[in-house]
Structure formats: C-alpha cells, structure tokens
Amino acid sequence: MTTLAIRDVIVRYGADSDETVTALDRVSLTIEPGSFVVALGASGCGKTTLLNLMAGFLRPTSGVATFDGRPIEGPSSERGVVFQHGALMPWLNVIDNVAFGLRLKGVPRRDRHQRARGILRLVGLEGMEERRIWQLSGGMRQRVGVARALTADPDVLLMDEPLGALDALTREQMQELILDIWARTKKSVFFITHGIDEAVFMASKLLVMSPRPGRVVASIDLAFGRQFTEGAKAGEVKAQPEFIVTRERVKQLVFSSRQLAEGAL
Amino acid sequence: MSESRTLQSPWAGSLRVLSLGPRRARGRFTYVGKVSVATCVAMILLWWIAAWLEVAPAMFLPSPLAVAAKFVAVWRDGFQDATLSQHLFASLGRVVAALAGAIVFGVILGFAMNLSETARGIVEPLLEFYRPIPPLAYLPLVIIWFGIGEFAKILVIFLGILPSVLIATNDGLKSISRDMVNAARSLGASRLQVVLLVLLPYALPSILTGTRIGLGTGWATLVAAELVAATQGLGFMIKGAADFLVTDVVILGILVIAAAAIVMELGLRLVQRTLAPWQGHQ
Numbered sequence: 001m002t003t004l005a006i007r008d009v010i011v012r013y014g015a016d017s018d019e020t021v022t023a024l025d026r027v028s029l030t031i032e033p034g035s036f037v038v039a040l041g042a043s044g045c046g047k048t049t050l051l052n053l054m055a056g057f058l059r060p061t062s063g064v065a066t067f068d069g070r071p072i073e074g075p076s077s078e079r080g081v082v083f084q085h086g087a088l089m090p091w092l093n094v095i096d097n098v099a100f101g102l103r104l105k106g107v108p109r110r111d112r113h114q115r116a117r118g119i120l121r122l123v124g125l126e127g128m129e130e131r132r133i134w135q136l137s138g139g140m141r142q143r144v145g146v147a148r149a150l151t152a153d154p155d156v157l158l159m160d161e162p163l164g165a166l167d168a169l170t171r172e173q174m175q176e177l178i179l180d181i182w183a184r185t186k187k188s189v190f191f192i193t194h195g196i197d198e199a200v201f202m203a204s205k206l207l208v209m210s211p212r213p214g215r216v217v218a219s220i221d222l223a224f225g226r227q228f229t230e231g232a233k234a235g236e237v238k239a240q241p242e243f244i245v246t247r248e249r250v251k252q253l254v255f256s257s258r259q260l261a262e263g264a265l
Numbered sequence: 266m267s268e269s270r271t272l273q274s275p276w277a278g279s280l281r282v283l284s285l286g287p288r289r290a291r292g293r294f295t296y297v298g299k300v301s302v303a304t305c306v307a308m309i310l311l312w313w314i315a316a317w318l319e320v321a322p323a324m325f326l327p328s329p330l331a332v333a334a335k336f337v338a339v340w341r342d343g344f345q346d347a348t349l350s351q352h353l354f355a356s357l358g359r360v361v362a363a364l365a366g367a368i369v370f371g372v373i374l375g376f377a378m379n380l381s382e383t384a385r386g387i388v389e390p391l392l393e394f395y396r397p398i399p400p401l402a403y404l405p406l407v408i409i410w411f412g413i414g415e416f417a418k419i420l421v422i423f424l425g426i427l428p429s430v431l432i433a434t435n436d437g438l439k440s441i442s443r444d445m446v447n448a449a450r451s452l453g454a455s456r457l458q459v460v461l462l463v464l465l466p467y468a469l470p471s472i473l474t475g476t477r478i479g480l481g482t483g484w485a486t487l488v489a490a491e492l493v494a495a496t497q498g499l500g501f502m503i504k505g506a507a508d509f510l511v512t513d514v515v516i517l518g519i520l521v522i523a524a525a526a527i528v529m530e531l532g533l534r535l536v537q538r539t540l541a542p543w544q545g546h547q
Binding site: 055056057074075076077079080081083084085087088089090091100101103104105132133134148149152 | 442444445447448449450451452453454455458462463466467469541542543
C-alpha cells in the first residue's frame with residue numbers, strides 16, 4: 001500500500017510572461033492508502049492542476065509531489081486517470097479501449113481480453129464488449145473510462161470531474177458505482193467535483209479549495225461513503241440530519257472562500 | 266406534406282453524402298446520386314445535339330459516337346505506337362508510385378513537424394515556398410537536374426501530391442486532445458507507443474482525406490509530367506493528339522483520365538469508410 005503526498009507545492013503558469021497565474025499556492029496534502037479524497041471547489045481553484053501533478057503530467061514550480069516516497073517524475077500506470085470527457089479512443093471498441101493498458105505492456109490478446117471482460121463486469125458493462133465508443137451514452141463512456149483505468153491495476157485512481165457532464169440520475173448511479181468499486185478494490189481515490197452533495201457523500205477526506213490562488217482551505221474527515229459501502233441506502237445516508245448539517249457547513253466554507261477571493265480582486 | 270418534402274430535398278441529401286461515416290443512405294440511389302446521373306446524361310445530350318447541329322466543324326467538335334468509335338480503335342490499334350491500355354497503365358503507374366511516395370513522406374514529415382520544433386522550422390518554409398508554384402514552372406528545373414527519365418516524371422507528380430498529404434496529416438494531429446495522449450501515458454505508454462498506437466490511428470482519417478485531395482492534384486500534374494520525352498501515357502497521348510488536331514483522341518484522353526481518377530477516388534472513400542468508421546462520430 002502506497003501513499004501519495006504533495007508537500008508545499010506552488011504551480012505558476014506563464015512564468016516568463018507578465019501575466020503570471022498562480023494555480024496552486026503552498027498546497028500540502030496526503031492521500032493515505034485506501035482513502036477516498038475529494039477535492040471540492042469552484043472553477044479556477046486549481047483542482048485539475050493538482051490532479052495533473054499527481055498524475056505526473058505537470059511538474060511543480062516549487063515543492064514536491066511524491067508517490068511511495070519517491071518524487072513523481074512523469075505519468076505511470078501506478079496512477080490511473082479517469083478524464084472528464086472520457087478521452088477514449090474512437091478507433092477501438094469497448095473491450096480494446098479497456099484492454100489498452102495491457103496491450104501497452106505486451107499482454108497477449110486472449111489474456112488481456114479476459115482481464116478486460118472481468119473489469120467490464122465490475123463496472124456493469126457486460127455484453128457491451130464489441131460496441132463502438134460513439135454508440136455509448138455519456139454514463140457508459142465514463143464506465144469504460146473507469147474500467148480502462150482499473151485494468152492497469154493502479155494503486156491510486158485519479159478522477160477529474162468524471163461525473164461533471166452527466167445528467168442527475170446517471171450521476172447518482174455513477175456515484176454509487178464508484179463507491180462500490182472503491183470498496184471492492186480497496187484502491188485509493190482522488191476525486192474532483194464541484195458538486196457539494198456529491199463531495200460530502202463520497203469523501204472519506206474532503207478538501208475544500210479556494211480560487212485565485214488555489215489553496216486548500218479545509219480538510220474534513222467524513223464517513224458517509226463508508227456507511228453506503230457497508231450496506232446503507234444512498235437515500236438514507238443523505239437523509240440523516242448529520243449529513244444535512246455537514247453539507248450546509250461545507251457549502252458555507254465554499255461560498256465564504258469564494259467571496260474572500262472575489263474581495264481580493 | 267410540403268414540410269416533409271423540404272426535409273428530404275437537397276440539403277438533407279447533401280449532408281448525408283458529406284458524412285463519410287457508416288450512416289449511408291439506405292437506398293441504392295440517393296437523391297443527390299439521381300441528380301448527378303441526370304446532370305451527366307444532360308451534358309452528353311447537349312454535346313450530342315451541338316455536334317449534330319454542327320455548331321463547330323466535326324474536326325473541332327466530334328460527336329460522342331465518334332469518340333466512342335475512337336475508343337474502340339485506340340483500344341485495339343493504339344495511338345502513337347501504344348494501345349489505350351498501355352497509355353493508361355503507364356500513367357496509372359506514375360500516379361500510383363507518386364502517391365505512395367507522397368503518403369510515406371507526407372506522413373513522416375507531418376509527424377516530424379508535430380513532434381519536433383526543429384523539424385517544423387525546416388519543413389515549413391520549404392513547403393510554403395514550393396507549394397504555390399505550378400508544376401509546369403518547376404518542370405524544366407526537374408528535367409535539368411534529374412533528366413528525362415521516369416524518375417523525373419514521378420517526382421513532378423509526387424511534388425504535386427505531397428503538400429496535401431503533409432498539411433492534412435499535420436492539421437489532423439494538431440486537433441488531438443491532450444487528454445487522449447495523457448490517457449495513454451498514464452497507462453504506461455512510451456513515446457513510440459503514443460506515436461504508433463494513438464497519434465497514427467487518430468490521424469488516419471485526415472491522412473486519407475489529404476490523400477484524396479492530393480490524388481486530384483496528382484492527375485492534374487500528370488499531363489505536365491508527360492509533356493517531355495514520354496513515349497506512353499495519357500498526358501502524352503493528349504499532347505500528341507492536340508499537335509495533330511486529332512480532337513476525338515484529346516476528348517477520349519480527358520474522359521479516360523476522369524474515369525481513372527473517379528475510380529481511385531471512390532476506392533479511397535471505401536478505404537476511408539472501412540479503416541476509419543469513427544470519423545465524424547467523436
């Protein structure tokens with residue numbers, strides 16, 4: 001089990017021009033093994049920048065990002081990524097998209113299809129193996145995206161607003177599916193959203209972020225997701241007074257941090 | 266009733282033709298197809314009537330029948346020491362060789378321009394320098410440098426096709442989303458794997474489109490390439506016939522070039538639909 005850590009990270013864009021934007025300002029956080037960390041905040045608070053750092057798509061201007069104690073030098077299959085718009089490959093059908101990571105490792109076709117079929121069952125897409133990507137609904141595409149990341153068997157899943165483009169009903173189904181997968185695979189998850197309800201429901205650790213410059217203003221330990229994975233119904237979890245109180249508290253945090261940022265402008 | 270007819274009429278039909286995906290019209294002949302056939306028939310009829318009325322002397326405007334008779338004659342007995350099929354295959358060989366070369370170099374250079382700033386710096390000015398120059402203008406130079414052999418002819422056609430393939434490849438690659446490349450990298454793809462398993466299939470529809478556009482230029486350059494020191498070829502045949510005012514052979518040559526180009530274009534469209542069915546579905 002491995003820990004992903006960010007220490008005193010600053011990320012500035014456009015360092016050589018006059019218009020420097022500080023996307024992340026002295027951010028530190030830790031993703032413990034098996035935890036479900038949710039980053040919540042308005043757009044422009046550096047959530048995606050944070051994910052890009054963890055994935056290895058981006059190097060910090062200063063500070064350090066480590067995985068298992070070693071600095072993150074670039075992307076690796078130890079850290080799987082699920083993208084907001086799927087980023088699936090339209091020239092491959094569903095099963096070949098899911099098996100893509102195994103193909104890169106040179107796993108023979110029969111074996112990788114067998115593995116991919118197992119993962120497709122986990123995300124509820126059995127029978128869709130031969131479908132073309134463009135024949136799938138938005139929700140199904142995101143399931144393929146999750147399955148693709150899982151097939152490479154990463155230690156941590158980095159999810160960049162994977163439910164942002166989905167309709168409300170599909171979105172709730174996907175929340176439950178992702179929590180289910182998290183509980184079954186025992187992987188660590190870093191999950192980005194700007195949905196307050198979603199964040200409070202899913203997180204085992206909730207990071208509230210503020211924009212301009214991107215900062216973590218609060219870190220809250222929560223257990224509503226656990227309640228769901230231990231058998232409670234999603235509706236029951238969300239109807240508890242405790243859930244509602246927490247949600248309102250988090251909403252206050254998000255709005256006050258945004259007003260603070262707007263006042264600074 | 267009238268509304269549903271508007272939906273069926275020209276726009277709906279031509280949009281369907283534009284989409285190269287598998288969503289083809291079900292009927293054997295689309296509305297656009299029928300109009301196209303009618304246009305061709307009308308053109309031939311018009312030509313026939315003009316020839317029949319002797320708008321111009323038969324020497325300048327032979328009738329469709331005379332051209333058809335000439336087709337049989339040239340097919341059987343030949344024109345200028347070669348039969349029609351020999352002319353056709355000489356030209357076809359040159360165009361196909363030039364096209365193959367242009368695809369190989371166009372794709373390699375298009376990728377190089379995207380992967381390396383140095384390569385872009387080298388290729389771009391050279392390409393933009395020669396691209397607007399008509400092949401007839403640099404033909405003499407090619408002959409001075411490379412002689413009057415087959416290589417020089419193929420080179421001229423190749424130079425005509427290359428920009429289309431190169432620019433299409435380059436533009437196609439530019440539109441790839443960073444996420445798609447990052448997705449592959451986060452699954453452990455090496456640089457080479459990104460190029461071969463992500464960029465190449467992604468660019469394939471663009472490459473094929475560039476090839477189709479280039480093919481048109483290729484046929485257009487053919488006649489220029491065969492102007493000098495050819496002994497066979499459709500361009501050579503047309504040029505020879507024009508010199509002796511054998512108008513029916515000139516028209517015959519034009520029609521054969523058009524037919525060959527259309528067959529290759531349709532073949533490429535088929536390839537595009539088969540190899541890149543996702544085009545237009547992203």
